Amino acid sequence: MDELKEENLKNVDVSDFVEKTVVDEVKEEQEEEEEDEEALPHSEFLDIFEEGLALIVQDPLLCDLPIQVTLEEVNSQVALEYGQAMTVRVCKADGEVMPIVVVQSATVLDLKKAIRRYMELKQQREGGVKHISWKYVWRTFHLVFNGEKLDDDKRKLKDYGIRNRDEVTFLKKLKKK
Numbered sequence: 001m002d003e004l005k006e007e008n009l010k011n012v013d014v015s016d017f018v019e020k021t022v023v024d025e026v027k028e029e030q031e032e033e034e035e036d037e038e039a040l041p042h043s044e045f046l047d048i049f050e051e052g053l054a055l056i057v058q059d060p061l062l063c064d065l066p067i068q069v070t071l072e073e074v075n076s077q078v079a080l081e082y083g084q085a086m087t088v089r090v091c092k093a094d095g096e097v098m099p100i101v102v103v104q105s106a107t108v109l110d111l112k113k114a115i116r117r118y119m120e121l122k123q124q125r126e127g128g129v130k131h132i133s134w135k136y137v138w139r140t141f142h143l144v145f146n147g148e149k150l151d152d153d154k155r156k157l158k159d160y161g162i163r164n165r166d167e168v169t170f171l172k173k174l175k176k177k
Contacts, residue, residue, distance in 0.1 A: 079101070088111060100118055
């Protein structure tokens with residue numbers, strides 16, 4: 001009987017045991033990670049995320065961004081540093097200048113959408129007016145660069161001669177009589 005046990009042990013490959021234990025270990029680790037993910041409350045996860053984001057914003061390239069930064073703003077700033085985007089300074093009638101970041105190949109419509117996004121983020125951070133009717137805004141105001149109205153939403157900003165750090169003005173449309 002002892003001879004049979006020894007013969008069976010000789011036929012068993014040791015690598016089978018090793019593979020099974022490695023697979024078992026990986027499964028156990030995955031189960032532990034899943035348990036850890038489930039155990040972490042949403043509020044703690046947000047705290048960890050905000051701490052990491054605060055470290056990212058301390059980078060010299062990203063130091064101009066607000067504390068409650070969005071991923072979109074980080075990506076825009078990085079694209080700006082790599083020359084893939086440009087800042088268009090939009091001047092309002094009250095003297096406020098909004099630095100709007102758009103890609104190099106942006107159209108007038110892209111600029112309008114970026115202005116809208118900038119204002120929405122600003123309202124979220126500061127409070128104030130809850131809703132802006134953008135249909136009303138674009139019916140009432142023009143965007144103007146060097147005296148030329150940016151009428152065609154499909155036309156690229158470069159076609160109007162707009163480059164990085166150029167100023168575009170919000171100008172109230174005159175009523176036709």
